[in-house]
Amino acid sequence: MLKKKIKTLIEAHKDLGWVLEPSAKAIMKAQGLDIPEFVLTGSFEKAEKFLKKIKGPVVIKAVSKKILHKTEYQAVVTGITTSRHLKKEMERLQGLEGCEAVLVEEMVQGLEVIIGAKNDFQFGPVVVLGIGGTSVEIYNDTAIRMAPLKPGDVLSMVDSLKAKALLFGYRGRDGVNMEVLTDTLVRFSHLIMALEKDMDSLDLNPVICTKDRCIIADARIILKKEAHDGSQVYDATKI
């Protein structure tokens, strides 16, 4: 069963065909998953206040219904530490097509993984775990399982990755907190079961994993192309 909040957010994006990042993250949070601290604003003052509060680098992103793939529009800026830099980049993002607001988030460092879901024709909702963030398609080091997952499934997924050593800590680096990763994937798998009727595919990419947390740095939900009445409302390939 979908939580009411999640259902409302999904319904609100049916016409668009995909769920904007802030709402997608709100859905993940409602499912008990970890998202970065953030402020969603059009005001530089509020953004600056957040930057000062965080005391670390922030990342800013344009929120626009016209921009599905943010990197292709340079709609993401990472590593902002000064007010001057923040002001300059925020102004630029606000000039991008359809920019409604700017998402300002704490920037987290750690191992980048992708957690994804696909509504498979033969098997229904499946979960994908992979290593590599934006390069994930190049390495193609992924494990796929049918949702819902049991904790043991997560272990076998990790075990089947070629680069699994990275997850366990490599050359003195911290490993990933396996308990948190397991909990994240299991909760995620239950969410996508509940979203079976609505979801086409879903990317949490990257998810930043540290020795304590698995934080969803970006989230995107592509909704099914067919509306319930069978009419074609959206074709993601044409964006």
Place this chain on the structure above:
Amino acid sequence: MELKYLFKPSTMAVIGVSTSQDNHPANVIYTKNNLRYPVKTFPVNPKGGMLHREKLYRNIADIEESIDMAVIAVRAEFVPKVMEDCIQKGVKGAVIVSGGFAEAGNRALQQRLTDIARAAGFPFVGPNCLGIYAPDHVDTFFLPGERIIRPKKGNVGFISQSGGVLVDQMVKFAGQGIGVSLAVSIGNKAFIRETDMLDWFARDIETKVIAFYVEGFEKGEGRLFIQKAEQCGKPVVILKAGKSKKGREAVSSHTASLAGDYRVFSDIMKQHCVAEADNEYELTSFCEALSCFQKGIQGHIGVLSLSGGHGVIAVDACELHGMTVPRLDPGTMEAIRERVSPEIRNIISLGNPLDLTGSSVDNDIVTAATHLARDKGIECLLALLIPYSPGVSADIGAKLSQVARNEGKPMIAYVPNEEKYRIIIEGFELNDIPVASSVDGAVLMAKALKRCRPC
């Protein structure tokens, strides 16, 4: 739904038997079953007439006895009417051999068949299929008996979407001495599908391994297949064709492009311990191994050979297929060293792989196998028996089989597949130890056990 009468009929009508064409599928099916199988067979043709000095029935309704199963081999457009006649007569299931349905674009006609059958609770196999081969019972393949090679009766249930692949696989099974309990070509699978067959085989006491050749599932059917495969408690082997089909990968999300249709299929089979065979050789090896052993292993292999080279080849192949050849316990090595013949004590390579050399005799091999099997780190034994050396007797197959049974560990043998060594091969096979005809084949059999490891 009762499928007993469909797969194990006592009486059968063959509809569409021709008075003029001896090679008509219906004639081949009628003749072979009438002459060579215990099922009582009745020929039907709407025009009546005689065949082989016997009367053709004009309608199934005219047959005096009750009919368990009907083979329908008439032109596609006549099939719905014939099926209705069968239902009227109280027939309990059918094999529809006729083509000309969904595979030829006639989806509506096929749907009509399915609708009629569903409404009446009338199970059928096909259309566009070879149907059923139940050894010593019934054979609806429309291929003359003298043209095909049939495996003996055994415990492998085999289901194929393709009739051609099924017949070809039967030849391979027969060649490796693998027996089948029931083989079904399900063709367009308009009624009986893979999932129904899982239900049947789960309850069939003659079947210990269930193997499939699959091209694709319907929407959501893969999930149902997995659920049933998990519930059935018997090893399930699957060979998937159509792996390279890209589907709709050029899409908007990373996940959709990473999780292509075949990747999803293959990973999920692994997740749920369905042993996916990469090709037909693996399919054959998997079926042979799992027909002898139904319990999975993690993949720790002990290799026993009479030649260093064979041991090394086996180790390489094990590694390639994700299995390990672990170090032996020092106690195991000591026990073997103490008990082998003094002549070979100082020339054997005591380790894993264990090379007993060409100077070993039966007793050395039996001793080594016994202690390897007792090693806690070893789950499965590969006995690479090259029968060329004079110390190996014709009894070695039977003797080693007893070791495997006594110690309770799976053993897989390699013996060259030559008539000369038949007595050794049978010594193994008649005692339920699978024999491969190559070292690689033996390793593939071990892989089968690893693939069906209970999760």
